[in-house]
Amino acid sequence: MSKPRQNFDPTKPVNMIDLTCEQVDSIYQHMLTKGMPEIMWTVEIQKFTWEEIRDAHKNGKKLIAFGGPVPVTIMRAFDCVPFFLDTIPTRIASMEDLCGRFIDETEKYAPQSMCAIDKAQLGVMLKGELGVQVDAFVHATVPCDSARIAYPMMERLMDCPCFTFDCPFRHDDKGFKYVAEQIESFIPFMEELTGLKWDDERKAKFKEINEESNRAYELLIQLGDLRKKTPCVLPGRMLVLNAIIAPLAGTPEVTEMLQTQLDMGNMLADMGMTATRCPEERYRVCLMQNMLWSNTGIMDWMEKTYGAITVMDGFGYQDGVILSDLDNWETVKYEMAKMMLLVPMIHGATGPTEYWLKSIDKMYEEYSVNVSIFMGHVGCKHTWASGKIVTDYIQEKYGLPTLYVDVDAIDPRYKSNDELRAQIGEYMESVVGAHNFTKDA
C-alpha cells in the first residue's frame, strides 16, 4: 500500500480549524487561477463556513459547538456562531492522513466499531487539536449509540456550559410538543450564556433569521423538485453540498448558494442537459443510508460510467418544514421541533423503521428511482439492523433488488476506491444490466 500523503507534520500538534481553512482556501485559489467561475460558489460556501468558525471570537461572537438536530436560528438570534461538529468528519473524510490521525486517537479509548463520525470529532477533542475555544456545547440525544460515548466525553473535554435536547423516539404531535417544551427552556440557557435578553430586539432578529431560513428551505424543496425531473440535471455531489444547510440556515450565504444552484439547474434543464456526462441518463439511483463523505467521487464515477445519477439519498432527503407564522412563538416552537425531528432517520433523528419506510415511499415514487443501493456506513448499526425490513419492502413494492455495500462513510482506509467500484460495477453490469460507457472510448 502506498504511504498516505501528509498535508501536515504528524510529529507536531495540528490546528484542525486552521488546517481546514487553509485547505479550503487553496482549493478556492486553485479554482480562481483556473478560471472556473461557474462552480466557485460550491467552494465559497465552504470557505464561509470554516472562516466563520475560525473568526467567531475575532468578530465578537460566541462559538457554540453542536451535535444532532438543535435550533440553530435561536443561536444566531443571540449573535452566536453555531459550529456543527459533524462538519469536522465530513470535511476531513477526504483527507486520509488527518482523518486517520483523529480516528486512531479515539480508538485508543473506544471500540473500533464506533461510528467514525463520532470517532473523528471525539479524536480532535482528545488530542486537543480543535484550534478554537468553544463557548458552549449544545447537543441532542441522537439515536446512534456511538454518540453516547462521544457526547458525554466531549462535554467534559470542552468544559463549557452544555445543553441537551432529548429527541423522542416518536415523531408525532406528542413528540413535537415534547421538543417544543425543551426549546422554551433553551432560551434562558442562551440568555445566561450571552448576557443578552430575549426581548423585542432579539425576537425581531430571530424573525429576520427565520425568514432567511425559510427562504433557504424553500429553495431546498425546489431543488428537490428539480431532481425529480427526468433527466436529472443536478449531480449527486450537490446532495452532499446541501447538507451544509444544517449549521447555516438563516444566513444569506447559504440562501445565495442554493439560489445559484437552482438557477444553474434550471438553466441546464432549459438547455436539455443531464448530469450524467454520458450520452443519456439511464439510471436513477437512490443511496439509502449515509453519504459516502470519504469518497463522494463514486457518484461522479457512476454518472460517467453507467449514466446513473444519484437522484436522492437517505441522508439528504428532507420533508422541508417551513415555519408558517413567524409572529406566533408557540407555532414557531412547534414547527422548529418538527423540523428537528423530521430530518432523515439516520444521525439526525431517532424513530422506528416504519419512518424510514415512509421516506422510502416518497423517494422511490417521487424521484422515479430504478437502482437501489444500501451504501451502509459500518458504524451505523441501528440502520443496518433495519436494512432487511427496508430492502424487502423495496423489493416487494417497487420490484427493485438492493445492492448492499458496506463502507465507512468517513474513514477512507476501510475500503479502497477500486474495491468499491468493483462491487458497484459488478452489480450494475450483472444485476441491473447496465452498459459501461467508459468501455466505448
Added chain:
Amino acid sequence: MSYQKLFETKVSGEAAKAWQAQGKKAVGYVCCHVPEEIFYAADVLPIRLRATDCVDSSDAETWMTSFSCSFARSILQYLIDGTYKLDGLVQTDGCMMPARIMDNWEHISKKEGKDQFTHFIGAPRITNDISTGFYKSELQELVDAISKFSGVEVTDERLKAAIAKTNEMRSLMDQVYALRTAEKPVVSGAEVLSIALAECDHHIDDYIQMLKDFLADAKNRKPIEARSRLMIIGSALDNPEYIKVIEEKGGIVVADDLCFGYRAFGPQLEVDDSDVLGSIAKYYLKRNVCPRSLDNRPAMHKEIIDMAKKYNVQGVIYQKMQNCECWGGEAYYLEPDLKAIGVPMLQLEREEHMANAGQLAVRAEAFIEMLEK
C-alpha cells in the same frame, strides 16, 4: 418450589406456560426502562428477555446483520425460533439495538401471522422535569394499552401493591448482595448472577419465596476462599458461565454493575401517593442502569467507585460486547478514577455466544496474578 431453581440458568419458559395455561397473558420486554410493576398491576406476567446459551443466532443475523450486538440479535433469535412463546413484546429505546428487536419482531411476527401485543415506550436519555413528565406520559400509554390487552384495569392501588412486591424483592436482593461483603463470601459471583437471572423466568411471588429460602439457608453454605476480590461491569451479561471461567482461575466476583445484576434491582422505589405513576417514572428514569443516558456518567462512575470500596474490590473486569457502543467508552474517565483508589481494570471484549472461554481464562488468570503481586 425449591430455591435450587435459582441456579437453573437456562431460559425455561415454564412460568410463562403455566401463567398462560390460566388464560392470562405473558409479555416479554428487553430493557430496564420497562417497569415490571405495570405488568403485575395488569395481571400480566413480565418476562425480561435474555439470550443465555444461545449458540446460533443466524436467523436473527439475517435481519439485524453482523453489525448488531449479539445479545440483542440472540434475543431476536429466541423469539424467531420459539424459545420464547409469549403474547407480546414491550420495548424501549434503552439503546438502539433492543429498539430494532422490536422493529424486526413486529415485522416478522406479522409476516408469520402471529398475534402479538406490541408496545413501545420512549425512554428519555436525560433526566429533568420535562423528560420525566414525558416518560410518565409514555408509561400512561402503556398502562392504557396493557389494561385493554389484559382486561384488568391498572389502578393506583394495584400499582402500589405491585410496588410493594418489587420493593420486597429489592430488599431481599440487597441481603443477597450483603453476603458478598464478607471476607469469605458464601456465594460466588456466578451464583449471584444466576440468582438475579432467575427473576426473568419466575413470577415475583415464587421468586420472593425462593430468595427467602435461599437466604435462610445461606448460613449453611461454605465460605469461599479466593485469591482476589473482583467486580464486574459492562454490557448486558446473562451468562453465569462467563463469571465461572474467571472464578475458576482463583478470583471471586463480589460486586457487579450489570443490568442483569444489581442494576436490575436497585434501591427502594419510594411512592408518592398523590402521583403513583409519576413516582415510577421518576424512579426508573433516575436509576442509573447503564450508560445509555447522556447525563449520567459522573454519577454512574461514582457509584462504581463507591461499590468497589464497599465490597473491598481489588480489581475490576470491564467486559464489552462487540458492537455495544453504549458500554464502549467508559474507560477514559473510569480507569483513572479507579486507579486513584488503587483498583486496576481489565478490559475484555466478548460475544453473546461464549466461544473464547480459553482466552478469557488466560486473561483472567494473568489479571488475578497481577493483583496478587
